[in-house]
Amino acid sequence: MAPPPDTFCFAAVGDVHGRMDRMVSSLQTWAKSAHRELAFVLQVGDFEPHRDDADLATMAAPARYKHLGDFADYHQKRRRFPWPVYFIGGNHEPHGYLDTAPEGFLLTSNCRYLGRVGVVETRGLRIAGLSGIHDAPGFQKPHPALSLLGTVSNKDYACFNEQDIEQALGLERADILLVHDWPSGLVAAEDRQDFEHQRRSPHADAVGNEYARLVAEALQPRLVLCGHLHKRYRGTLKWPSGAQTPVCCLASVEQGAEAFAIFQVSRGALQEVTHLGTLPVR
Ligand SMILES: [Zn+2]
Secondary structure, eight states: OOOOTTOEEEEEEOOOTTOHHHHHHHHHHHHHHHTOOEEEEEEOSOOOOOSSHHHHTTSOSOGGGOOOOSHHHHHTTSSOOSSOEEEOOOSSSOHHHHTTSTTOEEEETTEEEOOSEEEEEETTEEEEEEOSBOOHHHHTSOOOOGGGBTTBOGGGGSBOOHHHHHHHHTTOOOSEEEESSOBTTOSOGGGGGGGTTOSSOSSGGGSSBHHHHHHHHHHOOSEEEEOSSOOOEEEEEEOTTSOEEEEEEOOOGGGOGGGEEEEEEETTEEEEEEOOTTSOOO
């Protein structure tokens, strides 16, 4: 039976790191096997849309992680994203490209950067995004000017600052919030041991940052999406009022199915329907 007309699905995708083809083919495989269309795709940063080596050179990362990826095919219109993709910036991005329009812009057909702090409204949902990660030295400084690229560390472009947080807190409300790193205080007591001695999380208390949590508390969205740790997790933020916000943490596209989550909106209710466990992991 066909779903009611006000029902639709969207996908959430973890760190892509330039593997656009793999993101697209994974989602197409799901859509085909589920006989469902996707309304849009939300991506939580470390998207790495490099047009060329000059863009790649402006990304903060050790040389061994600097791969061009396949975004150039999409930018030069040899390939096309089949659905609108909305992404935020992570800590590995071509700032020489994205910072040309910190308020966000359309990079190519169906591919929009939400900006340092931005909002998009689509299909009755208000989606807010905060780009970057927390880094104490950069928090109280303005973002460096593009003209300083090459003279300051690329890392100086990769963090959000106090002004970004103020702006995000002023967004009033959101149905969905995209942040790159996790909100702090997310890991449940029973899951703590899963976070010991991981490369990206030495222990559960070190996971996440308080600013992502602060923005989530202010906006109290119906869903928070994040990536960064390359780890699948589902958690809940509990607020003093008794309200709760579910958080969906996504692995990286390179890791396979755990990078993806599919949500359905039906008669206004939003729920996760699958994590693509049936996807072939290549
Ligand atoms: Zn990443």
